[in-house]
Amino acid sequence: MNLKSLAQHLGISASTVSRVMAGRGDEFRIAKETQKHILDEAATMGVRPDELARSLRLQSTRTLGLVIPDISNPFFAALARAVERRARALGYTVLLADSQESSEVEAECIRMLLDRRIDGLILAPVGGDSAHLRPLIDSRLPLTQVDRVFAALKTAAVVADNFAGAREAVRRLVKLGHKRIACLQGREDSSVIAERVRGYRAGLSEAGLRFEKKFLAGGEHSIAIAREHTLKLLETRSRPTAILALSNQLALGALEAVRERGLVIPDDLSLIAFDEQPWASLLSPPLTTLAQPVEDMGTVAVDRLCAQIKPGAKASRKALTKLPVRLIERASIGPRKKD
Amino acid sequence: MNLKSLAQHLGISASTVSRVMAGRGDEFRIAKETQKHILDEAATMGVRPDELARSLRLQSTRTLGLVIPDISNPFFAALARAVERRARALGYTVLLADSQESSEVEAECIRMLLDRRIDGLILAPVGGDSAHLRPLIDSRLPLTQVDRVFAALKTAAVVADNFAGAREAVRRLVKLGHKRIACLQGREDSSVIAERVRGYRAGLSEAGLRFEKKFLAGGEHSIAIAREHTLKLLETRSRPTAILALSNQLALGALEAVRERGLVIPDDLSLIAFDEQPWASLLSPPLTTLAQPVEDMGTVAVDRLCAQIKPGAKASRKALTKLPVRLIERASIGPRKKD
């Protein structure tokens, strides 16, 4: 059932039906009576305009694409939720694609979304190389990067203040007397990790502590790898008295290692982790976290994207929005014990 | 840039270009040379067929819809991931919609997906009433329900064996000597919860234990509510010595309550929870869980859906696929102490 057959059924033209169904009956001064007729019949017959045909004709889909590296990571799940909610509020639908932490899959996702003529794209890139994003940039599709971003791409971007967050965590640990503070990182080629490491180093430097290479461990976004690296970290002769884990996944790996080694938090080791999670406060002891403003990140990303989509949009909305990170202090950190 | 202009540019007809771009050049015995021409030029000019126009013409979008109640629930996030992966492998794209645990939003999501002419829908209904699904059923769109299902709807469906899982948990607790076993439930009008409660009662009954209403607590899928109900549960004079939490969210609420009351697991209380999570093994003590085969559920749901989409599909693929739940025993359960 489509508009045309509905029109035939009612003995009027498709144009009129189309106009009324688009809610523009008054605008075209179509008789109230005719309007009511159409609307009533459409409702009872369950006729709704075909979005596909509509989009083809209008060359606009009212659809946004969202590409994230891993929907099973709670941070991205929360981000997706926020994006979806905001987009819905603005009348957009979201096409979600999971790049599975792979640039190849990411490229494929983007191609697919482009084929579907999305009106704009929110992208949390996997990281590493950005060569595969060239066609996207060239397509001039409205684009906002979020979380992980390639600064060189000069697109609108929304990130957490990863630098300040990491630095604050280190400051807090320094204040507690820690001098050997390790950092457990993820993929080094991700902007998020790079910024957090920068903040970590800045925190050390402020306190007059030397950055030690052996205290910068990790390199993968995986619980298993994080566990291994932490085990190694805890083996070193003068082992760290505090660890800053740069994501919730990494924190889980670190916690496994700590448990295996039989160490006690915070007596033997203080721990701070990025990403607030429902289970953080339930660990023994409760985990100190750096809460990212994930809800805001999603909302702002949609807003910044839609600002580009609007007809009169300036081409030059390239600014980077940086949102604050909040330290939630719990019992997983404590004063450095003599050692 | 589209096929037509590419055709003009090359001085050949649009049909030929279309046929070659669809990878059917040989089938139509188009000269190898012509094919190469077209493909090369398309590649360098970055021309790709418009999926919108293609879908309109073919009346098929190669798109599946997936509606889940809450993407920020790790169970559904994992499910979405599995569905996406499988669909991609079969050449489908997934449109994901989050119904935000609301039947109204669910109805809206479904309408939106229907408007976009998806080829099939995987639905994890919010639960409660199914009246709003009538138009969906009437549309005769290939449909598979997953996780939560309305049995009355007679569609293909994929669920975990919630009954057996809950029963096994109770059996295990009974074997440890527990007699006062409570159950912390979510929305009672969800088929998942109903089945788990049924399993809980079956487990009690098998052991000759009486079902006590006051030991069946909860009624909402929320950490905060679960905490409150658990607090009440632990206040009762002869309080339970074991609790079965029917989801990971509910377990988190229960754990908060236990911590607040200053009780020790498993000495004062044994705890088993549905849903395996990365943090379950890191709690003190590690949490005994009932792992759902979420990966399989997603995969099978896609397969069952695609079986309906295939041209020669039987209209009558209404069976319910039930996948096994696995008990992962950890230190959060122990023998009943004298009390």
Place this chain on the structure above:
DNA sequence: GTGAAAGCGCTAACAT
């Protein structure tokens, strides 16, 4: 106030 006709970009039936 309403209708007829053209066209969005594609593919398939029917030419040759």
Place this chain on the structure above:
DNA sequence: ATGTTAGCGCTTTCAC
């Protein structure tokens, strides 16, 4: 081996 034509369902310009 390739081209011509019609039409998927919609919106919009132009006409009355």
